[in-house]
Amino acid sequence: MPALLDVGAGLPGPMTNNYKNLLQQLPSCLIFKQKNSSTLYLSDVLTQHLSLSQTTFSDDVPCPIQFYCGRTGDALTGDASPLVIAEHHHALCQQVVLQCGARRFYSHLQSKLVSDNDTAWLVIEVTLNQPYQTHQTLSAWQEKLSFSMMLSAISTRLINARDDEADSLIEQSLGTFGEYLKAQRCYLFCFSSDNALMDNTHEWVAPGVTPFKDELQQVPVAEQLPYFDTVIKQDHAFVVGDVEELPATAALEKAEFQREGIRAVLCVAVHVNDDLFGFIGCDFLTGPHCWTEHEIKSIKLIGEMVSETLSSITTRQSLQRVQQELLQANARLKVLVNLDGLTHIANRRHFDETLETQWRSIAESGLSLLFIDVDNFKHYNDNYGHQAGDEVLQAIACVLDDVADSLNGLAARYGGEEFAIILPGQQHKEATTAASRVMRAVSTLNIAFASSEKTDRVTVSIGLADSMSATSPQSLINQADAALYKAKQSGRNTIVSFPTTQRASNRMATGAYR
Numbered sequence: 001m002p003a004l005l006d007v008g009a010g011l012p013g014p015m016t017n018n019y020k021n022l023l024q025q026l027p028s029c030l031i032f033k034q035k036n037s038s039t040l041y042l043s044d045v046l047t048q049h050l051s052l053s054q055t056t057f058s059d060d061v062p063c064p065i066q067f068y069c070g071r072t073g074d075a076l077t078g079d080a081s082p083l084v085i086a087e088h089h090h091a092l093c094q095q096v097v098l099q100c101g102a103r104r105f106y107s108h109l110q111s112k113l114v115s116d117n118d119t120a121w122l123v124i125e126v127t128l129n130q131p132y133q134t135h136q137t138l139s140a141w142q143e144k145l146s147f148s149m150m151l152s153a154i155s156t157r158l159i160n161a162r163d164d165e166a167d168s169l170i171e172q173s174l175g176t177f178g179e180y181l182k183a184q185r186c187y188l189f190c191f192s193s194d195n196a197l198m199d200n201t202h203e204w205v206a207p208g209v210t211p212f213k214d215e216l217q218q219v220p221v222a223e224q225l226p227y228f229d230t231v232i233k234q235d236h237a238f239v240v241g242d243v244e245e246l247p248a249t250a251a252l253e254k255a256e257f258q259r260e261g262i263r264a265v266l267c268v269a270v271h272v273n274d275d276l277f278g279f280i281g282c283d284f285l286t287g288p289h290c291w292t293e294h295e296i297k298s299i300k301l302i303g304e305m306v307s308e309t310l311s312s313i314t315t316r317q318s319l320q321r322v323q324q325e326l327l328q329a330n331a332r333l334k335v336l337v338n339l340d341g342l343t344h345i346a347n348r349r350h351f352d353e354t355l356e357t358q359w360r361s362i363a364e365s366g367l368s369l370l371f372i373d374v375d376n377f378k379h380y381n382d383n384y385g386h387q388a389g390d391e392v393l394q395a396i397a398c399v400l401d402d403v404a405d406s407l408n409g410l411a412a413r414y415g416g417e418e419f420a421i422i423l424p425g426q427q428h429k430e431a432t433t434a435a436s437r438v439m440r441a442v443s444t445l446n447i448a449f450a451s452s453e454k455t456d457r458v459t460v461s462i463g464l465a466d467s468m469s470a471t472s473p474q475s476l477i478n479q480a481d482a483a484l485y486k487a488k489q490s491g492r493n494t495i496v497s498f499p500t501t502q503r504a505s506n507r508m509a510t511g512a513y514r
């Protein structure tokens with residue numbers, strides 16, 4: 001209820017007559033009366049709207065206003081009269097047809113009881129909507145109702161459309177609309193991003209009518225339908241009641257419409273996110289058709305609904321795309337965070353995490369660790385330069401990675417010229433075999449090292465430990481490192497396992513071997 005009715009209710013007890021005058025002068029369409037009185041007053045605004053010459057009505061001068069049910073057309077008299085309902089229930093809220101003389105209006109009535117201390121006033125506010133055509137029949141009214149229901153059904157369908165069902169829902173909506181209009185074809189076209197081509201994306205045809213969707217793809221619209229192209233892009237609506245009467249400038253359109261058997265056509269532009277998306281249209285094949293304002297408005301409404309659906313799908317899809325890209329970027333970052341920048345195998349961080357995890361999950365079934373260190377690498381750098389040293393580290397990392405991969409293990413750069421391989425599920429014997437493979441693979445690299453202590457090739461030393469002798473990841477590392485130290489001491493280019501005797505001490509000691 002508009003606030004104006006509350007204005008009177010809040011006044012501090014003016015004289016009844018003043019109160020009546022106030023209601024009469026309020027800038028609203030009001031019918032009001034004192035409760036239980038038969039005298040009826042109209043506000044000045046309503047009196048003017050209804051072209052009446054007086055504002056007060058009583059048994060002697062009856063009010064010329066009559067009310068009818070908007071749905072059935074029945075006169076609302078006796079107990080069904082809105083005035084009686086308002087008098088008895090005080091809160092009327094009703095849609096009616098209001099008749100005054102020869103004029104009829106769809107109207108909304110809403111009532112309220114207000115009081116000026118002495119007197120209770122029943123005030124009905126009348127909202128006069130569009131004029132009710134006297135020639136309008138009940139079936140026309142019902143038709144309007146069924147159209148509104150159809151629109152709301154289509155809108156509900158489209159609003160709730162999931163991406164994967166949007167296409168079929170748009171086609172169903174075109175069908176519902178086509179059947180309502182008794183048209184033979186209803187469709188949606190979309191323009192390419194440069195608006196040069198058009199595709200028939202959705203189509204509904206009445207039974208027995210030839211569909212053209214498959215054929216009407218990638219149509220160069222400006223070339224093939226120049227008149228249509230100009231009109232739809234400039235006026236956003238193309239309305240042809242009879243194709244036979246198209247102007248000479250539309251000869252290409254006329255030929256095309258005749259080819260498709262179209263006699264009358266209506267198309268309106270569809271915009272998505274303010275950009276011209278395409279157009280929605282429908283055809284009559286059976287004969288000319290005089291398009292009504294109502295039909296043009298209706299198809300525009302359907303176009304807007306379709307456009308809302310498409311726009312929310314586009315937004316959703318671009319959000320999903322961004323999300324996907326973010327996930328991929330995150331995944332790439334995650335990989336990068338775990339990789340050593342020079343050798344592109346796992347870095348120390350990833351090594352530590354993996355060893356912890358593997359230790360927890362499969363220490364019982366065996367876990368071996370190899371520490372691999374390039375021999376006399378300082379010397380190599382000094383002789384061949386740091387860049388060449390880098391390349392050696394990369395080549396060695398590559399072979400370590402291959403060996404680890406083949407054994408479901410992980411090769412990592414532990415630091416500087418030191419590498420490590422975690423071998424899950426590998427007992428001591430298998431780990432020794434793996435270490436030998438590493439030695440062979442490095443020697444196969446055949447990297448010249450003229451001033452090497454032992455050979456003239458780059459070699460590595462390997463220290464090996466396994467979970468049988470270690471009590472924690474750190475003790476496993478210490479043991480592998482200790483074994484590597486021993487290998488270096490033994491003259492390099494060799495494999496040393498953490499000693500059996502100490503391994504036999506069975507996880508009790510945390511083997512500081514150095």
Ligand SMILES: Nc1nc2c(ncn2[C@@H]2O[C@H](COP(=O)(O)OP(=O)(O)OP(=O)(O)O)[C@@H](O)[C@H]2O)c(=O)[nH]1
Nearest residue numbers: 373374375376377378379381386389390416417488
């Ligand atoms: N080119 C290059 N050299 C590195 C890199 N990281 C560490 N080094 C070098 O590796 C060398 C390691 O030297 P040391 O720890 O003395 O060991 P080593 O000379 O290999 O001798 P042993 O390990 O006892 O056989 C140092 O000269 C470091 O500068 C790297 O990323 N690139």
